[in-house]
Amino acid sequence: MPFRLLKFALSKDHPEPRMFRQPDRLKSSYDAVIIGGGGHGLAAAYYLARDHDMKNIAVLEKGYIGGGNTGRNTTIIRSNYLTPEGVKFYDESVRLWQDLSQDFDLNLFYSNRGHFTLAHTDASLRTMRWRAEVNKHFGIDSELVDPAEVQKACPMMDMTCGGHAPILGALYHAPGSIARHDAVAWGYGRGADLRGVEIHQQTEVLGIQIESDRVTGIETSHGTISTPRVLCAVAGSTPRILDLVGLRSPIYIHPLQAMVSEPMKPWLDPIIVSGSLHVYVSQTARGELVMGASLDPYELHSTRSTLDFAEGLAAHMLELFPFLSHVKVVRQWAGMADMTPDFAPIMGKTSIEGFYLDSGWGTWGFKATPVCGKTMAYTVAHDRNHDLIEDFSLSRFENYELVGEKGAASVGH
């Protein structure tokens, strides 16, 4: 047993400094309140305090920080999306990731692996060629590769998938990476806390006070506070919060499940995604395979897991990697994904003054955590949408200006 752990067990007080303070009570007013202590909410708090000098801020989290989709996601980071709006936005995020560990002085285990999206049909090869061209146009490292190259990067893969879905090629994205999700929430949380932001866990938002279309305050499980600005970053709970302020949106909630295997010696370096087989997989630094598939098929506001999912995903994994047949699954879980019809987020100002949204991140929002924090902080501080999120506003649906990211976001996240 490490000595530090022993010291920990024998000490009466907490021998290690906490990652952040635990303020015991809410103040009566704040300059801004952020609902949701996931990566997005904490990142927005961090950049508000660091770049916009707003420090009288509270982050309210009904559970514990990172306990929502941030701590449940499979951590794939990439920028090879399909639309120009999307590609620009995600590329900025991938750039921001590069020096986050230094920024936080915390190891995020950011690990650059390379990302293959497999094509099993001519039609998907065609979409990939299109994606590669859009990506290259914006200077993103993305190309179509042939089966030999896929096999070289991943010699353990059955290139015929049991004979029925031969791999015809792949979209290869060299910057594709994974990172430690909890550390991202902690890093942003600690950074915000150090700059004076208050993080209140176990504090649920129950109501939002609005007077003549303007936010004036918030009702929480620990009392009422007044504030002129509220940022809602609650992922799977977005429709509930929108109900509180009387806004309608196209967001619908489906569970997204995932599972991990027991740890193995490293054998899988890149991230592998197959849309046709509904499976994606990467191997963590600990040796576990992190596996996921597509969304559950119907609306549900719950994080239950199903045997159907585990069976289906395992069957598809075995088509790609038959040698895994003896490997055990050790955990399975779900998160509530806030889906939009065009697979693009809903961000920015709303028709209620002082009420800002960072939502609709569905199954693909972890990679966007840094850029969402940055652009939402700007939007809240200046009461003006940041240029990069202009196309993602809630009003795009009323104006029939959808973004159309489905082809690049549905299974691959």
Added chain:
Amino acid sequence: MKLMTCPVNGARSISEFVCAGEVRPIPDPNTTNDLAWGAFVFHCNGAAGIKQEWWCHTPSDTWFIAERNTQTDEILRTYLWGEVA
């Protein structure tokens, strides 16, 4: 295995069914304005609760309505359109 009861074929595995969203009135396309039409096409009642939804039993192509709790996934009842008011 989760079961759903098709009003015509009886209890079947949930994997035989697809959900087509909440039952709601459609505005008259000839008289409505763009804003209301956009709201109908895109916006939905996304919060959790007991909802009436269109479902289809795909092998028999039977469309019907299910009353379901979208927080607990409990299916309260299923019936053909017009059968129960």
